[in-house]
Amino acid sequence: MPEPERDILGGYAGDLLSWVMGRASSGDVWVTIMSNLNIVAVASLADPACILLAEGVELDDGVRERAEVQGVNVLRSGKNVFRLCAEIASLI
Amino acid sequence: MADSVNFHFDIDGDNFTSAGEASVMIKKLLRQMEFSPDVIRRVSVAMYEGEINMVIHANGGTADVNVFCDRIEIVLKDNGPGIADVRLAMQEGYSTAPDNIRSLGFGAGMGLPNMKRYTDDMRIESEVGRGTTIYMTVNV
Numbered sequence: 001m002p003e004p005e006r007d008i009l010g011g012y013a014g015d016l017l018s019w020v021m022g023r024a025s026s027g028d029v030w031v032t033i034m035s036n037l038n039i040v041a042v043a044s045l046a047d048p049a050c051i052l053l054a055e056g057v058e059l060d061d062g063v064r065e066r067a068e069v070q071g072v073n074v075l076r077s078g079k080n081v082f083r084l085c086a087e088i089a090s091l092i
Numbered sequence: 093m094a095d096s097v098n099f100h101f102d103i104d105g106d107n108f109t110s111a112g113e114a115s116v117m118i119k120k121l122l123r124q125m126e127f128s129p130d131v132i133r134r135v136s137v138a139m140y141e142g143e144i145n146m147v148i149h150a151n152g153g154t155a156d157v158n159v160f161c162d163r164i165e166i167v168l169k170d171n172g173p174g175i176a177d178v179r180l181a182m183q184e185g186y187s188t189a190p191d192n193i194r195s196l197g198f199g200a201g202m203g204l205p206n207m208k209r210y211t212d213d214m215r216i217e218s219e220v221g222r223g224t225t226i227y228m229t230v231n232v
Binding site: 015016017018019021022026034036037038039041042044045046047070 | 108109111112113115116119129133136137140141196197198200201202203205206209210
């Protein structure tokens, strides 16, 4: 992870990028099933603490490299969005 | 009138995957100029939405960002198809984006509303068949 020191202050779940940019807060964990290159630009502007890819979504090498360069943390899980949000909410 | 620092970007209309590079660059420049995180976020998100719109609808365009001490002005100009009904286009959820764009997570009909939401002033000049120019101001 390029920015491992970031604290998670809250969360936002969604796949429509303009909603994420309009509603997610800096420091959120952003839970999504979108994995295309545009999520890196959205994350670097909306400034979530990390992107969390749900449902075991794969991240291709180009996206991974771009995220690394732009300092965007990307995590993955095989769990679904609902389960992930519930578990994260119980921790913060 | 106070002096301003000006940045110009050409937005490539063919390359959807690189869309947003100008906004990311502006974010870095504003950070170097030590603007507050809130101002930087508002400017860069509003500009990104505009960039994406120009790539989706207008085959690219130009972005000019003028940085003053007390405000940041953004001018986005394209020679695309224009907006027939600006009031309709400003409604949340209204979109004319094609399906292949929607599958990438765009086309939610939130672009123009987000630009208004994140700026202190926004003005749209558009002529069908000629293009669109959007003026936005974020007060510092």
